Amino acid sequence: MRIAATFAMTLALMATSLWGTDDFFPFAPFKMYSHAHDPDGWANSTGLILTDATGRSFPIGDNDTGFRRAELEGQLDRFREDPGLLALIAEAYEDAHPDSPEIVAAEVVVVRYELKDGERTGAETVEVAAAWTEDSP
């Protein structure tokens, strides 16, 4: 019986590693850093930049709103389609920082660094994947 339990856990893990997705948490495939990155391609880094009522723009980190960079990247397509979602981030930021000035704009910036044989060439592109300002619909 206990041996069966051990096998059940191991098999469940193996099966979801082969065919499963993160959706099957806690039996999700262990895919930390599992995606290959082309040594002659582009490495990207995503960031969130907020602008407050005083006009100050600043990048925010994982702990400012609880919405992590990896979570932003996981939902990036949603943000591209509906930049209005950034209002939710601004709202979360304001709730988490009640003493800070109001947030009036937010944007998602994706910086890509070019790699050649795994080394950075120095070339980079900056893309604004989604942008929102308070008054936009």
Place this chain on the structure above:
Amino acid sequence: MTRYVNGFFFTPVALGRVAAMRFLAGLFVWIEWWAYKPFIIQHRFLPEDLYQPLLIGRVLPIPAPNYWIVTGTLAVCLAAALPVMFGYRPRLFGWILFIAYFEWMLIYNSYGKVDHASFGFMVLLLVLCMMPAARWGDREHVSERVGWGFNLVQIAVVCTYFLSTWSKFRYGGFDWADSGVFTWAIIRRGTVFSDWMLDFPQLLTAAQWGMVAFELLTPLVLFVYPWKRIQYAIIAFFYAFHVAIFAALTISFLPHLFAMACFLPLERVDPKDLARRARAKLKGRKGSPDQHERGGTDPELTATG
């Protein structure tokens, strides 16, 4: 052979280790929320629209997290962790802790990114609920059930390594080890210990091959269980590996490291005994009669003292 297989699953483990692991498990819960993953509690500010429930969150009637659900879950985790740590009704509070911590993990992982370092730790919390009450340093009472439970945690820990290679092949393809993944990782999360490596891409490729080899070999640690010294040496290597990864990328897999501690003979640690000895030593220095008693067991000490 049968003995080997039987021993693999059911080598009895001393109850002292259960007390130590309960303490470590509770300790981790107390450390995690403010020092290790502070963004989980910050999820309380996120609007429901950003919540992306996992399968289990859609099948079970689990409400979308809000300010009070997140705060309350943490409060229950912390409150239940204390009696577990100190062995007061450890099964009852163990279950409460397991359930609350599972909800905590759902809050953690339901916003577009699932992390994978906690599986072993969740298994640990679960098996601790099924183990008897125990006290520190108990090496007399042994239990097959405890041996089985920790074996399950150990398998989970090893799977975290071994199956992550499967994922690398599955998502990254067999070229993963030749790709620029470490360059990418260091660009994103590099430190003073790793940024210089960006100038040596061949080194990083070699490290990627080393990583694959290492992860594919990890199941060995389970199979060498009759040879404890080898097993402890491998576990020491695992810990060293994580220290290196932490120095390079500030990724620590902390819950995994806590769960992995169940490989170690923690039943040999007895805080009360240590305290007693420390006190005896202090007193001994002041020349109390205690010294005589202890010295008697070690003639060499009495001779010089």
